[in-house]
Amino acid sequence: MTAAPPRQPPATLRTRLVVGNLVLIAAALAVTWTVATVAGPPLFRDHIEQDQALPPGLLDRAEQAFHIANLLEVLLATAIAAVLTVGLSLLITRPVSRTITAMAATSARLAHGDYAARLVPGRASREVHTLAGTINGLATKIQNTEATRRRMLTDLAHEMRTPLAAIDGYLEAICDGIETADAPTIAILRGQLQKLVRLADDINAVSAADEHRLALAIRPTPVVEIIESAAESLRPAYSAKGVTLRVAGAPDTPVNADPARIGQVLINVLNNALRHTPPGGQVAIDTATGPATTEITIRDTGEGIPPEHLPYLFERFYRAHSSRQHDDQGSGVGLTISRAIVTAHAGSIAVESPGSGHGATVRIKLPTGRSGRDPSLGE
Structure with missing residues (x-):
């Protein structure tokens, strides 16, 4: 089975707006041209013939001048409309296009772990400013969450180090014959293990609270x-x-x-x-x-x-x-x-x-x- 050809990316907002306006101009030009070339000349000839008798050659030249004048007017109007359409389209879409490009760049930075990335919307519309504010708020939340996660892992490693070191020290002493696995030693090891269990339970409770998973019977x-x-x-x-x-x-x-x-x-x-x-x-x-x-x-x-x-x-x-640093x-x-x-x-x-x-x-x-x-x- 042959692979489907890759889809072409959709046109940009600027291109769509310019093309849409140009199609509109083309439709208006077609209507104007049809009226000027099909309906206009017969009406012009009938009007002239009804008002006064003119030599045939002069009437033909007048009709030809009418055609040329219509053509020049249509072409000039089309050129002016096209220039204004393209200019206004570029003027309107430029800040939007810049903002969308900046949004894509900011999102890419966030996806790669740069949680300090922020979006500056510039002179875009109010809606774009609102969207930029939402993205920046999301980035701030992600940054704070990541900072909390790193700090929590660091603190957790620090808190676990003391009981684990005590357990390791006693086990090594038992293996070397310095300590015996008697009741007091087992009690000490059990106490350190219980401290680790309490620490794990407390961390789980904090995570449940932060994620709104606390079961409450209010x-x-x-x-x-x-x-x-x-x-x-x-x-x-x-x-x-x-x-x-x-x-x-x-x-x-x-x-x-x-x-x-x-x-x-x-x-x-x-x-x-x-x-x-x-x-x-x-x-x-x-x-x-x-x-x-x-x-x-x-x-x-x-x-x-x-x-x-x-x-x-x-x-x-x-x-x-x-004094609480070594509080058991x-x-x-x-x-x-x-x-x-x-x-x-x-x-x-x-x-x-x-x-x-x-x-x-x-x-x-x-x-x-x-x-x-x-x-x-x-x-």
Whole structure:
């Protein structure tokens, strides 16, 4: 079976517009020429003969002059129309053609990994400017996504290096006979493996949140139930460290929330507060309810956060304290996951701190729900 011949690329917009206008001129010329040569001369002769008697030779010369005048007028009109058509077509299509060519070049750069490429539409039409803005917005989104992906891979490799190095070191020591595979050593290896598992689970949760794949069972739930459940699960840890956990009169006002997911957010925040509050300190949970939102405030008397770190706390693996670099309890994405969950609830989360040594405050705002169960919010 013979291969089909390659299709010729379609004509450019400029060529199509010029050819279309020239065809229009040709049609108008044909009509004008037909009228001037078929209908015009007989009408001219009849008109002259009816008005006055002229010698036959003079009438023939007059008719011939009429033909020549018509021909010159048609040719001149055609030439002027053709020049104007070509000129206007080039004038109209030039910026459009330049912009389309620039779009193709920008798209090719983006396809080859140059995510900094942007389109400058110049003096094109409003529609072309809108299209250029859409392409530039897409390029910015791709650039940000790629930057996030690279940073995430770099941070993930960094986070995995410590537990993997510990596992490798213990296994090598066991092989060399320096260590024995006794219960304490196995416990250490298992702890490092569990840290890798937690890291993988957290990364998967962050990816699911970023891609809007979080499964939420939102329903009106009394905020006191969510707060008390999270607080009770962490009271043993607070007692062991000597940090006071105080819940100040949480109301039974319902919030539109998935109690398990919001409980996960509170546990993340309370764990952070415990980690950075010294023995003898205090962490307090307060609640304020408004007509549209309910705000949960968590204040601690811990290390505090320098102002320059506050804008970056919700980024993946960002650590405001160097002491957290080798923290075995957190994966570095707890606040990232918390923000994703709260945002999925149409709420907000923010961190405030006067500075180092002055503690920190986390404010979580959630939509206030209606009393009773709302079946429209899902199971």
